[in-house]
Amino acid sequence: MDASTSRxxxxxxxxxxxxGSFGIGMTEFVVMGLLPDLAKDLLPASWTSDPESAIAQAGVLISLYALGVVIGAPTIAxxxxxxxxxxxxxxLALALTVFNALTFLAPSFEWMAFSRLLAGLPHGAYFGxxxxxxxxxxxxxxxxxxxxxxxxxxxIANVVGVPLGTFLGQNYGWRVTFMAVAVVFALGTAGHRRIRAAASR
Known part of the structure; x- marks a missing residue:
């Protein structure tokens, strides 16, 4: 491999x-700005009777992602x-793609909660x-x-990705946001095949 190709x-x-790290930052933090949208869509009964309570209930999605990080980081590593x-x-990149796709496809709050737990599992290992x-x-x-x-x-995810994902979710539906996140991870996965060649320069 010549110097130009190696570079x-x-x-x-x-x-x-x-x-990949952009996608992780986006999927971790974008949920905060979409809680009302998630609560309204996935907890319709609670939303109708008490929107604030529904939003608080949807907040468990943030905790479940964090729990996934805590479980996954030492276990996977x-x-x-x-x-x-x-x-x-x-x-890891493929797992992040699939688990965020599950979030995008979630038909119920329980499914969404499970997918958020799964999405957090590769987080720490990916960075480490x-x-x-x-x-x-x-x-x-x-x-x-x-x-x-x-x-x-x-x-960049915190400065650009999360605000953009929040905008998309609030204006076009939260599923669009997680579809975009899954696409980001899919692009990262495709690029990871270059790692072996780069490391063995």
Whole structure:
């Protein structure tokens, strides 16, 4: 692999990781701005009788995602330690795609709650293993630069992704927001195939 090809492979790998972190930031925080929409659609009886109570009930979706993060981070990281990191990252990105697609398709509040728990599971492992992959891609001497690049996706998600997702959900339906999130993860998954080539430069 010549220097130009190696540079492109490294850039593509880091961009894929950043896309994944963008999707994680978006899916984690966008729910907060869509609670009234979720409550109205998935808890119609409660919404009719007491909208504020319905919104509070929908707030459990945030807690379930956080619970998924707490459960998944140590469990997944420990379980996949012996597997090649590039394959683990592809699997995590694919899981994030599927679980957010389940959220998009949720026919009931219970299904939505379950999908949010599942969506939180790969969160911590993605960032933890992604940091190691970034170090593999750029080398130990540029480890911090690689990690910072990956986390840029999370920063952009908070500044751009979450407000945009909230706007889409409030104006076109919350399912559109999670469909967009699933598409983001699908793009990240497709890009993760470049990680192995970049790390083995």
């Amino acid at each position: 492109r492979a490294r850039t593509a790998a880091l961009v894929a990781l950043a896309i 420990g379980a996949v330690a012996r597997f090649p990191r590039h394959r683990v990252m592809i699997a 293993i992604g940091a190691l992959v970034a170090a593999d891609v750029l080398g130990p001497e540029r480890r911090a630069q690689g990690i910072a690049f990956v986390l840029t996706g999370l920063t």
